[in-house]
Amino acid sequence: MTTDLFGTALGETWHMMWISTILTAAGGLLLGVLLHLTDRTxxxxxxxxxxxxxLIVNIGRSLPFLILMVALIPFTRTVTGTTFGATAAIVPLTVGAIPFFARLVEASLREVDPGVVSAARAMGASRGQIVTKVLLREARPGLVSGLTITVIALIGFSSIVGVIGGGGIGDLAIRYGYQRYDTQIMILCVVVLVVLVQAVQMLGDLVVRRISHK
Known part of the structure; x- marks a missing residue:
C-alpha cells in the first residue's frame, strides 16, 4: 500500500516538476533578458x-506561494479545466517561479563584463547577436546556478500545492502523514524531498563547474 502511494506521489511530483521547470526556464529567461535590455544601461x-x-516581477515575488495558489484558482480552472491534481498545480508553480528566476537571470546578465559587449558592438554585431552569442553565453554559469536554485524552490512549492489537492509528495504527506497521523509516511516524504533537493543541487553544481572550465 505504502509503495503504491509513494509511486503515485513521485510520478505526480515528477509530472509537475519537469513541465513547470521548462515553462519557468523559458518564461523567466525571456523576462530576465527584457529586464536587462530595457534597463538604463x-x-x-x-x-x-x-x-x-x-513591478510585475516584484509583485509576483512578494506574494506568499500559498496565497498565490488561492488567488490563481480561477485562472488555473480556465487554463486546465480543473483546480485539483498535478496538471492544475503546474499553473501556480510556473507563475510563482517565473518572477523568481527572472531576477536571477537579470543579475547574471549584469555580471557580464561590459567590455565584452562593447567589443561585440564595435565589431558590428547586432543586438540579437549580442544577446545570444555574448550575454547569454558569458552568463551561462550564473544562469545554470540560478536555474538550479529555482528548481529547488519549485520542489518546495510542489510540496505546498498538496494543501489544495495538487497531488505529489506534499499531498501524500498532508493526507496520510498529517491527517492520518502516520509518522512513517511523513518521515519518508521528508527524506524523499531532501534527496531530491540534494540531487538537483549536485547536478547543478556539476554543470556549472564544467561550463566554467570551458
Missing part, C-alpha cells in the same frame, strides 16, 4: 517598460 533602454516589468 541596457542595449534597448526604455524606462517605462523596464519599470512595468520590474
Amino acid at each position: 541596457g542595449l534597448l533602454p526604455f524606462w517605462p517598460v523596464n519599470k512595468l516589468l520590474g
Whole structure:
C-alpha cells in the first residue's frame, strides 16, 4: 500500500516538476533578458517598460506561494479545466517561479563584463547577436546556478500545492502523514524531498563547474 502511494506521489511530483521547470526556464529567461535590455544601461533602454516589468516581477515575488495558489484558482480552472491534481498545480508553480528566476537571470546578465559587449558592438554585431552569442553565453554559469536554485524552490512549492489537492509528495504527506497521523509516511516524504533537493543541487553544481572550465 505504502509503495503504491509513494509511486503515485513521485510520478505526480515528477509530472509537475519537469513541465513547470521548462515553462519557468523559458518564461523567466525571456523576462530576465527584457529586464536587462530595457534597463538604463541596457542595449534597448526604455524606462517605462523596464519599470512595468520590474513591478510585475516584484509583485509576483512578494506574494506568499500559498496565497498565490488561492488567488490563481480561477485562472488555473480556465487554463486546465480543473483546480485539483498535478496538471492544475503546474499553473501556480510556473507563475510563482517565473518572477523568481527572472531576477536571477537579470543579475547574471549584469555580471557580464561590459567590455565584452562593447567589443561585440564595435565589431558590428547586432543586438540579437549580442544577446545570444555574448550575454547569454558569458552568463551561462550564473544562469545554470540560478536555474538550479529555482528548481529547488519549485520542489518546495510542489510540496505546498498538496494543501489544495495538487497531488505529489506534499499531498501524500498532508493526507496520510498529517491527517492520518502516520509518522512513517511523513518521515519518508521528508527524506524523499531532501534527496531530491540534494540531487538537483549536485547536478547543478556539476554543470556549472564544467561550463566554467570551458
